[in-house]
Amino acid sequence: MITDRSVFGDEHSPEQLLHREGEVDRVATALAPAKRGRQADDLLIEGAPGVGKTVLSTHTLSRLSAKADIDTVHVECMGMSTAGIVREVLGAVGPAPAKNTPREDLCLQLRERVDAPLVVVLDEATDVHDTKALERLADVDLLSLIVITYDSDDWLSAAPRSVAQRFHGQVLSLDRYGTDELADILEPRVEKGLDHGVISRRQLEAIADEVAGVARYGIYSVLAAAELADDRGHHTVRDEDVAGAYPLAREWMRQAALDSLSYHHHVLYALVREAGQIDGQALHDRYDAIGERVYSGRSRTPLAKGSQRRKLRKLADYDLIDLEGTTRDRQYVVVDESVRPGYDIELGVLDYSDI
Template sequence: MITDARALRHEYVPQDLHHRGGQIDHLSSVLAPSTVELSEDVCLFGPSGAGKTTIAKYTLAQLERERLDIRWGYVNCMADNTPAAVLHELVRDVGLGADLRPEGAARSRAIQRLRNSDDRLFLVLDEVALLDEETLIALWEVPNVSLICITIDEDEWFTALSSQAKSRMQSAATVRLHKYSHSELVDILDSRVVHGLVSARVADGVIEQIADIAAGNAREGIAILRQAAMHVEEREMQELTTAVVDAVVEDAAADIRERRVRSLGTHQRLLLRIIEEAGSIDSGTLHARYEAQAQSPKSKSTRRRYLRSLCRYELIDRDGSTRGTRYIAV
């Protein structure tokens, strides 16, 4: 059934992207201007599953094939949300930090590695709303670095920034993505089938059914397709049918949730565990328990960013506001 498992992973970057040509062209013109001007910074906004990370990686991979003087790196600030971890991952990913160790990668040393490079550096900051502002500004100030900042909620991120950081990031070029339409998501899933499965063993109506369930979220659609293909393989079935899709929808949702939990940093995971253990907990008690259990507690403003991200990714629910806020386990 499965001919290439890579095509069933959400992080897989296909050779051709469907229905994002305009955004890719815009991003390419910003990152590789035809004049001698330096590349701009870019902010990518859009809902989960809209392809933000994919088009950033796709565009940079295309650019890397065309030019010898660029390098690019990627970091997910959801997982690496300490300054040392973010900078170490970026320096390592652009090939400038093989000898650096996370515990020894001081901010100034890592920034200097980037600054000393003769190449143009493009740094993708996924889940940038979780990155501390000081690190963001330090990267912004490196002359040979262009930032590609990715987050879901544009207003929430800008509201949380200081006036200094906000003015700088609002000067960046902006690419906004919408949810995929039903027909667009069908095309994306069809492409994954062609590249990853035996198409003849996928029954009529399956892709349309998955697109209906995913409702414009490519991440969810690909997760359902992957779970359905695994279900057929493991049970040595002849065909992937609509009944198989019905059987794996909950497994796909659980798989997405598990992957998100695995991607969390230490402090986010601790906050999530406290909420799950309580079932429902008021804000004051949550912060008190966190401070009692964390080795080096983060500031309250940072914790609030973490809690917003947990809500955004449907790992917890939130009820109320200010002092009356309660966090509820999902």
């Protein structure tokens, strides 16, 4: 029944971006100056997880690069340092620098190398606030930024003022798809990834309605329904398979989301998961208590309290943990205990009565 599983993956790029024509035009307008040899406008793309922010940027940049000789680079900022981000950008405009190149030398090389329009996409850009990368990139002539995040107000409030000013009036919000729109988006994936006729348009509309217009959830749900049908020996996807697909799709989404996050996130998630429920101060204390041990031998070092909070917010954004109560008496709770950290993190014996 499943002929090509890859078309249901996050890496699959659709040939046509349906029902985002206005948004594509908005991105294209921001990038238009680059086609004339000038620095493009900066743009901040916000929206809930799974609504297609990354797909929108990669699709539009691909079209731009095909029509004009413009350098672009997509940087996954999750867990990256200033030097790591600058090094990735440098690799788009020349030979990759040596790994031991000091950060200041990397930034100097970037300013010297960029002599034509360069568009840098900062994906998962919440983490970039833990670095100095924004200031370094903003200091380069002809370099423009496309920032992808969940909430523009939160991101801008944490950004350096000089950088935040660049995005004044340059925010693009992506809404969830309507039921018919998402069903239209699912159909080409079904045609490529499943045997012909195994799932109906009515069932796709039911899925689109159930997932409330979140594209990634809908795509995972179609794959889960087909897998359940296969496992049950059905020749076509039945309504009972569709009904059973949503919990499985949710689990896949959560696990994929956690796997995409940095080691810091995995450590914090492991602590919350082990505790079941834990208040903020106890969690921070426990993190500090095990920090030296679990980070031993790694290039990363334990996070300060403010950075821990930002990582916990990311876990909540990805529906991996719930934040219960007010800021003063906040409790952290794991949503799905079947989702496990992707690292072998030795927490030791936890005694929360001592925290």
